[in-house]
Structure formats: structure tokens, C-alpha cells
Amino acid sequence: MNNVVVPAPAATIKHDIANIALAEKGKKRILWADHDMPVLANIRERWEREKPLLGLRMAACLHVTAETANLVRTLKAGGADLLLVASNPLSTQDDVAASLVKDFSIGVAAIHGEKPPTYYKHVAMALDHRPHVTMDDGADLVTAMTFISLDWLNKFDPEKQKPVRDWAEKFTPEQRKTLFNDLIGSMEETTTGVIRLRAMEKKGFLKFPVIAVNDAETKHFFDNRYGTGQSTIDGIIRATNTLIAGRKIVVAGYGWCGKGVSLRARGLGAQVIVTEVNSVRALEAAMDGFAVMSMADAAKVGDVFITVTGNMHIIRREHFLVMKDGAMVCNSGHFDIEIDLVALNKETELYTPNVRPEVEEFRLKSGKRIYVIGAGRLVNLAAAEGHPASVMDMSFATQALATEYCVKERGKLAAKVHEVPRFIEEFVSNTKLASMGITIDTMTSEQVDYVNEWEHGT
Numbered sequence: 001m002n003n004v005v006v007p008a009p010a011a012t013i014k015h016d017i018a019n020i021a022l023a024e025k026g027k028k029r030i031l032w033a034d035h036d037m038p039v040l041a042n043i044r045e046r047w048e049r050e051k052p053l054l055g056l057r058m059a060a061c062l063h064v065t066a067e068t069a070n071l072v073r074t075l076k077a078g079g080a081d082l083l084l085v086a087s088n089p090l091s092t093q094d095d096v097a098a099s100l101v102k103d104f105s106i107g108v109a110a111i112h113g114e115k116p117p118t119y120y121k122h123v124a125m126a127l128d129h130r131p132h133v134t135m136d137d138g139a140d141l142v143t144a145m146t147f148i149s150l151d152w153l154n155k156f157d158p159e160k161q162k163p164v165r166d167w168a169e170k171f172t173p174e175q176r177k178t179l180f181n182d183l184i185g186s187m188e189e190t191t192t193g194v195i196r197l198r199a200m201e202k203k204g205f206l207k208f209p210v211i212a213v214n215d216a217e218t219k220h221f222f223d224n225r226y227g228t229g230q231s232t233i234d235g236i237i238r239a240t241n242t243l244i245a246g247r248k249i250v251v252a253g254y255g256w257c258g259k260g261v262s263l264r265a266r267g268l269g270a271q272v273i274v275t276e277v278n279s280v281r282a283l284e285a286a287m288d289g290f291a292v293m294s295m296a297d298a299a300k301v302g303d304v305f306i307t308v309t310g311n312m313h314i315i316r317r318e319h320f321l322v323m324k325d326g327a328m329v330c331n332s333g334h335f336d337i338e339i340d341l342v343a344l345n346k347e348t349e350l351y352t353p354n355v356r357p358e359v360e361e362f363r364l365k366s367g368k369r370i371y372v373i374g375a376g377r378l379v380n381l382a383a384a385e386g387h388p389a390s391v392m393d394m395s396f397a398t399q400a401l402a403t404e405y406c407v408k409e410r411g412k413l414a415a416k417v418h419e420v421p422r423f424i425e426e427f428v429s430n431t432k433l434a435s436m437g438i439t440i441d442t443m444t445s446e447q448v449d450y451v452n453e454w455e456h457g458t
Contacts, residue, residue, distance in 0.1 A: 013105055026098050037070050039394060039435065053079045068096075090381060123144050127179065138193045224257045231385070247271070249265045307332065331377065348363065
């Protein structure tokens, strides 16, 4: 783990980044995060010896943060030839990207604030890498490969899909045919991505195995709940410097992310309102002590709105029109379509960007002002630094070990969405507990027998 690595000259590493001169700052950030990621460091130390990914090309479309940097360092330690691209234009930390290239000799194509043409160029670079294994935050690489290989483009409105069409048509028919030839499998780490992949599987379009890392307990119990909860509130406070105590905060969605955001907001003194379409989750939120109502009703009383659903147009025109003057709106779901910004723009008489960093003001025709934080993209990454390293330690350790498992099982896994094997989750949780100095009980042989048999009776 402490071996000295002599980086290759940056000019020899495939990259498209903002500024290589930012590398020194990025390296400090990466190593600071590494101190709080002991499980991943444990895996990296073993992989440096065993090289389980040796000879494999990997493409990863992830949030380019300090925590992700330590994941890709681990993949490289395992022998992978990796190219990292951004899954979100506002989550890239340019200094981290620079350090990965200069200090760790890892290929990166990611620039903070990149526009769609640059995004598609970077995705194309990832596919041109001819990966054996892919990693996704939101199924971007998988869906991109499907667009190309299955030639879906003719099924879509030409104008709406023009950026995708322009990009995909750069690939020759021969490239499209061979795109899956070397592919072993893919890892998916987001709720949104898993939803997409299960839909692809159901319709028969998933052509290779995918491991649903997001569905692992060592991921969503902690990353989604505690990571999203803390970092979302962090992003809102950094962007607006608003006092949370006493505010009516509307949380749209009560999945694991919504639970985390609601708990953290309440912990800071907010009056939390939850909106849901799932009756069981709505009932759970009510019994957890939160007010539950429709968005139509919540829009009239909320001060701050946070969407965490993974769906589109959760906050729409009719909601903007009844909001208070000065209402703040943000999203902590994967894609910016949770907030209907097109509708908001149509109702806007005067738009003012950067009233504060990462805050835009929309003055409606009625005179009311609506503030959008982080351009409707992931507020915890657009306006803050994303999840703390300690919680990403578990997520990325699970991600790394799922990759090793997928490679070991090459050719044996069906073309569908697979759960993370239980032995991986047990290793990650036990190693994390040990790093925290926590010991737990183990069952006696009598107890093991009791829970595995039926003859004991009452």
C-alpha cells in the first residue's frame, strides 16, 4: 500500500482535463480522503500483490471526486488499464482529475461544467477504450453502448435525440457490431441506473451481466442514507448560507436517500414534509414522524424543496406557480430532469445567474422569485464535495470486490442484473467494523443449530 509509484509522463496518459497544473491540490485531496477509506486500502494492498484485473481494459463513468480517485487507484493496483470519464458535468473536481493523470498515471476525460458535446466525446473515448469491464453511475455507458449496438436511433425523434445521434453515428457499423465482443460485465452504483438496467433486462435489451452494486446493503444502507443525507444538506448550506432550523423543507421521495435527507434536515431543526407516490413509503414517513402530503399541497408551504426520486418532473409548472416568493429548489437524484426547468424558464420574466455561486434566480411573471441550486443537478456534488470518504469506503470496496467477482465468474453469469454476493457484503462490513474498533458477537453452535432447524419447537 505504501510502495512508491513512479508516475508515467502525463503526455503519455490518455486524458482530456481542465488543467494539469491543479494536480498538487488534487493529490492532497485524494490522500486526505484515503485516510478515511481503510476497507478500500485493504483491498488495494491485496490487489497490488495478486493483480486480479491484470490485462483487462476498464471504462468507468463515475463522479470524478477524491473518493472515486481512490477507487480507480485500487482498480489500477489490481492491474486494470482504466479510463475514467464523468457521469455528471458538475461533479468533476478538476484538481482530482489532474492528479489522477499526473501523479497516478490514470487516464481521465472529465472537465467540470462540460457541455453535452464534450460529454459525448468523453463517452466515445470510454467506448473506444474497448473495455472488458465497465462501471457506471446512472447506466450511461451501458445505455450508450446499447444505442450504438442495437441501432435504436431510428426509433427516436430526430431533433430530440440529435446530440445522441450525432455522436453515435461517428461509430462505423463494424464498430457497432463488435462493441460487446470483449465485454465481461458491468457494475452499476446508483438507484437510477439499476432501474434503467432492470427495464432493459425486462425488454430483452441487456446483452451482458451487470452487478447491481447499489442494491447491496453495504452500499444503500449507508451511502444513500447517511451519505446523501449529510452531503445534500451540506450542499444547500454552502450554496445559500440559509438557516435550516425552522424552515419547512419538502423532501420528494422517501427511499433510502429521502430517509437520509429527512433525518438530517430534522436534526438541524427543520419542519420536514415528505411527498411520495408509494403508499407504503408514505406510511413509513408518517410513522417516522414526518408530515406527508401531495406536492400540490407542499408547494404552497415549503421553503426549500429537495427531489430524491430518480424520476422526472417531480416539481412542475403548477408547483412553481404556487410557491412562496424566495422558495429554493434543488435535486439530489441522479439526473436534473427531476425538476422541470424548461417549464420554469417559460414562466420566468427575468433570469439572474450566480446570485450566489451555484444559485440562479428565476423571477416569475407574477413577480415571485424561485431560486435553483446547482442547476438542478446533484446538489451535494454541484455545491459541495459529495459523500464523505468514510461512507464511500464501503460503497467503493463493494464496487471493487464485485468487479473481481465478475471477472472470476467470466462466462458463467447470465445477461441480467445480478445481486452482490453475500460474502462480499460480509467482508466489507466486518472490515469496516474492525477499522472502527468495534467488535460484535458471534452465534454459538447451539444458536446456529436453533436458527437452521425446525425440530426444536417452541
